[in-house]
Every structure is written in C-alpha cells, then in structure tokens.
Amino acid sequence: MKGSSSSWFFYLGFLVGACSIYFFLCQVWFERSYPTLSETQEKATAVSERPTSWRKEGAALTNPLHSPHEDADSRVADALYQKVRVLCWVMTGPYNLQSRARHVRATWSRHCNVVVFMSSEEDTDFPTVGLGTKEGRDQLYWKTIRAFHYVYEHHASEADWFLKADDDTYVVVDNLRWILSNHTPEEPIYFGKRFKPFTKQGYMSGGAGYVLSKEALKRFVEGFQTKVCSHTTPVEDLALGQCLEKMGVLAGDSRDTLHRETFHPFVPEHHLTSKFSKSFWYWSYCYYPIIEASLFTYFSFLS
Template identity: 25%
Template sequence: MASAFAFDMRTLLSVVFWFCIGMHQWEWKTHAQESTLSSVKEVKLSDIVVVVLSQSHPYHQKRAELFRDHFEKQLKGLAEKDRPDLLLTHEVWPEMNGAWTIFPLAAPLAKLYGNKRWIIFCEEDTRMDVQRLPSILQQHDDIDEPFLGRGLTDAQSTIIHHYASYPPHFAYPDFTAGMALSLPLIKRLAVYFTDGSGQKIQFSIDPKHELAKYLWDNLDVRLEPVCEFCGTPTSKAKDCDCVAWQPTPFPTHCGPPIGKSELFVAVKTCSKFHEDRVPVVQNTWGKDAQLIEYYSDVENTSIPTVDLGVPNTESGHCGKTRAIIHNIARKRELASLEWLLIADDDTIINLELLRSLLSCYKSDEPVFLGERYGYAVAAGYGYNYITGGGGMVFNRAAVDLVANEFSCPSVDSPDDMILGMFFTSRGLANTHSRYFHQARPYDYSPDFLSTQIPVSFHKHWNCDPYEVYKQLVAAKLPQLSSADRHEEL
C-alpha cells in the first residue's frame, strides 16, 4: 500500500515537474515572439519618401501638381517633422534623362534620405491613401530589403523584354500602381549600380521589367506582390483595400478632340509592302484620316504613294523621315497644320483616341510625343527617344524645328534615335505617353493593358492586324465621376 502511494506521488511530482518545464518554455517562446515583434519598428509617415516619376511638358506638370494637391490635402494639420517627403522628378532632377528607369535615382536618394526607411515610386496619375501607407509597410521588415508592388507577369516570351526567360512566378512592378523599396535595398542598389553596371544597360525599353530583372539577377531580390498596390479602384472588388491605384484608363479631361483637319498622317512604306501592309492601313485606321499620304521609294498611283527620292534601307530610315518632314513643311496648303503623325505601314492606331489625346498637348513649344525609350540613360547620361513603330507625333513647332535644323548622319541611321538625340541636345523633352505601344498586344502583360485604353500597337507578325484594330476601336472612353471631374478642374 505504501509502495503504491509512493509510486503515485512520484508520478504526480513528475507530471508537475514537466508541466512547470512546459510552462517555462511556453513563456520563453512567447517572450521571444513578443521581442521579435517589438524589434520591428513602427513605420511612421515621416519614414517615407514618395517619388513621382514626372515629366517636364506643361500637361504633365499639371498632372504632377494634381498629385501634389491630392497628397497634401491628406496631410492637413500634420507638423512638418511628421510628414512624408514628396519629390517630383522633373523639379528635383530636371537634367536627369533616365529618372524614369529608377536606376540613376538610387544614389542621390540614398545620399539625401539615408535616415528614412521606405522609398515609394509612382507616376503622375497614381493616387494614394497616404495615411494608410505605414500600416501596409509595417507588415514588411525593411531590414529584409523588401521590394513591393503590383505584380505583373508575361504570358509569353516577348521582344520588349529582350526575350528574357524567367520562371513563371517572376513578377515585375506596375509603376502606375505604385511600388515600394526599402531604404536598405535602395542603398545596396546604389552601391551595386555605381560600379559600372549601369553602362551595361544600353537600351531602356520597359523600365519596370528591367528593374525587377536587375534586382533578381544581381541582388537576389524578388518582387513581393502586394494587393493593396492596385491597378484600378475596381481592384477593391477583389478584397483589396487599395492604398495606391490608377484612377482612369485614359485622359478625358482636356477638352474636345482636335479636328480631323488639324492632323496630317504620314505613312512610311516601301515597294515591297505596297500589296500587303498598305491595304491594311487603307481598310482600317487610314479611313479615319482626312489628311493622309503614303511615302515610299517609288511612285505607285494606285495607292497613291509619294516618291521621296530616298532609296529604301533595310534598317534605319532617317533619310526617309527627314524627307517626309521637309516635304510637309514646305506645303503651303499645310502652313496652318497643327499636328503631324508619322507611322509605319504596320502600325495599328486608333486616330479618334489620338485626336482626343492631343487635346492635352497644345503648346507653342516643340512637342515630340509617343512611347519613350532610352539609350544609355540608366547610367545617368545618354538620351531618350520616341520609338517609331508606335507612332511619332510632332506639333507644328517641332515640325518647323526639324525641317530647319535636323540632319541625318546617314540615310540608314535610326530615325527615332537620331531625332531623340536632336531634341535632347536642344534641351527639349521627348514626351512619353503610356498609350502608344511599339509591339503587339500579346507582347504586354494582360494586367498591364487592363488599366489603360491603348492608342496604338505595332507589327503584323503572328497576329491579325484587322482583329487588333477591331479591339482598339472597340474601347470606349470612360466617363469621369463627379469627384474625378472636380479634381481635373
């Protein structure tokens, strides 16, 4: 009986002992977890720098000012020390041609804002819920060098991404939806990029993909998709309470479209494409042009074409483009012409949308408009240019400037690049519009295209140009809400 009692006591004491040990371990683990959580510093608005990738054209400056107004209204009453910093690139770095690629910004941001914790990049038309930014960033320890944004992925290998081959889960950010890089990551990018790596990036075509690719390849950093960085406000329907978004897919706030008689269309072609490409233009978007001419290396009265006296070249069409502009500039009947579009014979474009867009760009100063590419701009020098396939648009002042002062190194020099160099050398902007596209619809992320109404695409290769045009003209301009209309005014 006594031995049984002793055994029971030993059992009870053992249970109590291990219970106490277990409680101690639980308390230790809980304390460790609490210590870990408390080690992640609270993110404050004053820890954040917001960088708007803005442009110098008056229209884009106004858009950037609207962003500033929207931003500042949310901070009313906050002391200066408690506010986030806001930078507009066209104001802070007016001479930096490659600011839109992010790379040249890393070093100056690391130097100027080394005491901050987060850098957020966006575009002029992005909108933000500024007060909620800290709560989103708080979920990511900036010491771990996070890279956050709306994740875009490619459906297939594409020319605009240099046919880069990455795993299906490789994602790159949508700048219009905003993206966030921790300050430690900005500092590391600055160190890595000042070692001469920038000189290896000759062409900047799609900066959002090129940034993600560089971080993946060189710093082993992946984009972490965050649903609060939204494509459009309708993303809220997907259980994401947006902290940043793109409010409208196309500008409808600039007034009525320009008239058909204010736009002259010049189509670049050559004899070998008279029978296949030219008919596509004539049967689709060419029918919507009141003033249009086809410029070729031979005269063909059935089209008709204009023989410029410039031989066709396999690569680069500087001589042809210069001759087109000279031809138009000396036409007396076009002396009051407001706008010129130069397009390839395999460009596919919605002229109605273009005329609406051009109402935003009325200016007495030269305007060179389209999809911007860059040469050597990621390294902090070089120049931007408007890539030709998506369409190059010139206002009257730009036509006159080119006609009077522009020359080509050779007939087969790349016209778009040489024009870009020409405008840059004169301190004039090559103005980017995200609605022009150098490639086919299939070359872009479907999610990227879903937040805009495109004006143009390029190439007939492996696609039906009639179907592409049909999709272009099917898009309807959005109606502004009363809140948006008030903001635009």
C-alpha cells in the same frame, strides 16, 4: 420498391429532358447572337471597301469629315477631329502596298485629317510619295528626314500635329487626339513610347510611332537647314530624338492618368500575354516604370 424505381426513372427522364431543352435553347441563342465566320469575313470586307469621304489631293488623302466607329456616340471625337488636326504619314515600300499599306488606308488612317504614304518610289494610283531613296533598314532615317521635309513643305498648314507610323503599326487616332488636346501645336514637343538611353531626355521608339507638334516639325526641318542636325546614323528613332533634343524640342509624357503607357512598340500578343524577362533589353530602355497589365483595361490605348 417498384414504385420508388418508377419515381427514379421519372425524375431521371425529367432531368434529361430539361437538359436537352436547355442545350437546344442555348444552341439557338448562340446561333442567333454570334455571326458565322463567313458573315464576319463578309462584314470585314464590306467595311474595308466602304466608300469614304477621302479626297485625293496630289499624293495626299484628305478627309474633311470624321469617320465614326459604327454604332458609337462620336460627338466628342467629332469635335476633337476639327479642333486637333492630325496628319498621318505612313512609311511603306513598293512591295508592301497590297500586303500592308492598303489595310492601313482602309482602317485606322480613316480617322486622320490628312494621310500621306511615303515610299522609295512614287505610285500615283495608291497614291504614294516617292522619296528617291533605296529600300532597307539602313535607309529608314533618310526616308524619315525627307518625309518630314515633304510634309512641312506641302502640308504644314493642313494640320497641327504630324504622326509618323510604319505600315505594320495600328493607331487609335481618336485616343491620340484626346492626349494631344491637352497641348498646343505651338509647343516644341513630341510624344511616343519613350526610351532613355543615348540622349539626356530620351527618345521615342520608331516601332510604336511618334507625333510631332507643328513647332517641333518646324524645328526639325530647321535643324537640317542650319546644319545643327545631319544624317548621323541609320537608326531612325534615335537619330530623330538626338536632333530634336539639339533643337530644344521636349520629349513629352504620353502616359494616361494612371501612369500607364499609351504607345506600345511590340505586336499586341506580346503585350497581352508575355512576361518580359528581367534580362530583356526592354526593361533597361524604358524611360518610365513598366506596368504589366492587360491592354483590355487600357481605355487610352493608342498604338
């Protein structure tokens, strides 16, 4: 009886010791494998402050070289950067330059060939183009009209595609180029998150961003020059879609090969965790069937 009790204590001690060693090694491995919060913050700051190849040309920032992701094989992206030239213009405002726009400038816009920040007021230091409008949602279409006219007059020869995004939008520009590489800038076409009401072919959501081919940009500007288009409503995305439809610009299909959307109009957590109620307006607005799946499975996720 005494012997069996000793054996029991021996095995118990062995088990406790083994578990202690295991948890100790796990703790050491964890500390070595994962950076601390301060290390993560320091790295994020270093990335945002990392010097780029931006060239300031007037109110525009141009980038002749592709900015690859760290530790990534960027050969395909580098080739597409030269072949599919994208100008990104970002709608912002004087009060959002430091809280929003500077983060766009430091992150995803590095992958655009040309970046122009559009505001109601000019800021030569940031820099921004002053469009001479007021601030407010009722000014969105005026800002959009004037911004596309500015881009057409000053930068039409510097890009093949012209992306409009807000200062709270995040765009994976390399994925955008992948989609656009199947088309030519001579096509009268534009892409985005396609909604279906109010127009025959639908229109692209402003919140998700949208991109016009060079021919589509040309026709948009001509629409106002010929009085075919006008400022009909402050609802920017719908008004732009109605104008482009009148000018014969096709609303393109930007879904991936599995028919999943690539442009997304809501914040990531809504798309990742929310199940939209069937009574939610989004169901009736979407041009294509909604596929509810994790965005982490979307290798072609775009915005």
